[in-house]
Amino acid sequence: MTEVIVWSGWIGGLGIGLYALFQLLITGKVLGVSSGYCSLCGCFSRAAFFIEQKEKDGPLNWRLWFLLGLPLGGLLAAWTSPGPVVASFSLGELYDSVFPSAVWAKGLVLVAGGVLMGLGARMAGGCTSGHAISGMAMLNPPSILAAAGFFAGGTLMVQLLFWIFA
Amino acid sequence: MKRLVFLVLGTVFGFLLSRAGATTYDYYAKLFLFQDLQLLYVIATAAGIGMMGMAFIRRYRPRSVLEGQPITLEPKPFQKHLIPGSLVFGLGWGLAGACPGTALVMLGEGKLGALFTIIGLVMGTYIYGILVSRKLYPARQYTGAVATKVETKKAG
Secondary structure (H helix, E strand, O other): OOOOOOOOHHHHHHHHHHHHHHHHHHHOOOOOOOHHHHHHHHOOOOOHHHHHHHHHHOOOOHHHHHHHHHHHHHHHHHHOOOOOOOOEOOOHHHHHHHOOOOHHHHHHHHHHHHHHHHHHHHHHOOOHHHHHHHHHHOOOHHHHHHHHHHHHHHHHHHHHHHHHHO | OHHHHHHHHHHHHHHHHHHOOOOOHHHHHHHHOOOOOHHHHHHHHHHHHHHHHHHHHHHHOOEOOOOOOEOOOOOOOOOOOHHHHHHHHHHHHHHHOOOHHHHHHHHHHOEOHHHHHHHHHHHHHHHHHHHHHOOOOOOOOOHHHHHHHHHHHHHO
């Protein structure tokens, strides 16, 4: 697995916070990722919900382009780290100790995690970036509640996971 | 040109997420096991910096560089199922050790497990979209409901 450089938490947070403001000042768009998955679905689905999302974002479809940039950022971060860039299915020491080791079985668990996040983000109206970072920065009560729910759900899942399988 | 701007912005955000440790699986497990609160510090600092900036933007209403329009901040509405939805999201967050943004960044770093997470994210979003489009799930965000609400407000 690629080992990337990790800054101390508050410096990382400072960078992300300043980035969110920079994006807002440059583009006028509030930082948020999960709606981009609606744009992605809009590429192949003609369902009314996705068409509506497309119309809301306009012909620029900025969310999709933003989403495409994210893996490039990951590649850049990996390249600029001292170790080699390694492609692997490893999930790190902790998750690998509780997940099945066969790639297909591990994959099924991760697909399930993704489905829960996809559904949950739409039900809540945002994800970690839209609610927990942008929403809390606006002191928006629904976002603060959503962020608390994210943490509660994550804690419940991981505590159970390590209590049962570790 | 504008598209390139968003592509570059995505790259910068992805890079910062990686440096913040948000693409390292172990930090998610350690966060929810209360062993290392790295990601909590990241979110808290980011939201704190954002708070100061947003207050500034609300006060002075600067114009965005790309659009030249004064920046408007529309806080997200309270969705009908916000609480169960946020819990469902959290369960997935803990299970996958990634969030919708970082899964894509991880893929760029060569963490191939993220590929499965991304497939799941697209599936979950797609299922929701289909359910809402067929009116099998009541979404407040859906324009039909919003339009009626605005009309009743005007009439009142």
